[in-house]
Amino acid sequence: MSTLDWLLNPITAKDFFEQFFEQNPLLIQRDQMDYYDSILSIKDIEHVIDLGKNLSNFDINQSTSDGALDDNLYSFVVQEHNIKIKTGIDKIKIKQLLHKQKCPIVISHVHNALPKLKEFIDQLSIALDGNCYADMFITPPLVSKGFGIHFDLNDVYVMQLYGNKRWEIYESFGYLPDQPHFYYGFKRDDSKYRKLLSIDLEAGNFLYLPRGFIHNVTTRNKLSIHLTIGCLNRKWSDVLTRFNGELASRFDVLGQKVSTTIFNNSCNDLQEIRRIFETELTMKALESCHKNLKERNSGADRPHITSILCSSKSDAATIK
Numbered sequence: 001m002s003t004l005d006w007l008l009n010p011i012t013a014k015d016f017f018e019q020f021f022e023q024n025p026l027l028i029q030r031d032q033m034d035y036y037d038s039i040l041s042i043k044d045i046e047h048v049i050d051l052g053k054n055l056s057n058f059d060i061n062q063s064t065s066d067g068a069l070d071d072n073l074y075s076f077v078v079q080e081h082n083i084k085i086k087t088g089i090d091k092i093k094i095k096q097l098l099h100k101q102k103c104p105i106v107i108s109h110v111h112n113a114l115p116k117l118k119e120f121i122d123q124l125s126i127a128l129d130g131n132c133y134a135d136m137f138i139t140p141p142l143v144s145k146g147f148g149i150h151f152d153l154n155d156v157y158v159m160q161l162y163g164n165k166r167w168e169i170y171e172s173f174g175y176l177p178d179q180p181h182f183y184y185g186f187k188r189d190d191s192k193y194r195k196l197l198s199i200d201l202e203a204g205n206f207l208y209l210p211r212g213f214i215h216n217v218t219t220r221n222k223l224s225i226h227l228t229i230g231c232l233n234r235k236w237s238d239v240l241t242r243f244n245g246e247l248a249s250r251f252d253v254l255g256q257k258v259s260t261t262i263f264n265n266s267c268n269d270l271q272e273i274r275r276i277f278e279t280e281l282t283m284k285a286l287e288s289c290h291k292n293l294k295e296r297n298s299g300a301d302r303p304h305i306t307s308i309l310c311s312s313k314s315d316a317a318t319i320k
């Protein structure tokens, strides 16, 4: 059984591409809590957090999300004169933040901490013909805020590893949107969107959301650990952006500033641009751009704590 068939079991990869991929959400409820243990067990998760004690294995990248904590609150810091150096993650403080302050923890690119998970993600990237990465979300019980209602700019494949999580899934915000929320004037108000499904995702379950489907995720009465595999599909617009970049490096006219007066008159520039596209826009050129995008390695980052969210910064100040 291929990696993708295993992830989607009992749906086949063929049916997935025909009926769900970039079209519809897919929910698979398996009555097998340990389905994902071979890829990421609780022991592996402990190992990942232990790795954080040494920053040569792990990074802390402070997110700018609302409510994200200052990373000094959970880091070991060595001070040399007026220079502070972070040397690792304080596992005890992380556990306090998680259990006492109910702060969700996000470990991005966690696949780079575990060889077997990295192999799994690499195989999925091939099967989905995209750039995949895995983020781990550890969320305490009764967290009702988290990231709030939103949509993602990549497809998400959710593996619920432990506990459960409530997913409220709404209609898609347009067809496969590829710009940030503010670009579209997205309102973080769940009453504005048509709800499709409310589901408690249990350990062993799987959920696929195509890019753009609005969702809100909360925990119930249990701690939840889930893996979100994000997959960046190579779109036609990506290929054309790359194509434009390559043309601009070869044809001076494309790098020149556009003068607004040009639009009032017929101009030689437009004729030259038309000629360039007529001769250069070929399937072979686009195939080459697609190949270049495919070879670009986006998975080289070390695992890092993207953010530890908390209900308020004043809560966090009590953990010292």
Ligand SMILES: [Fe+2]
Pocket (backbone or CB within 6 Å): 150, 151, 152, 215
């Ligand atoms: Fe999301």
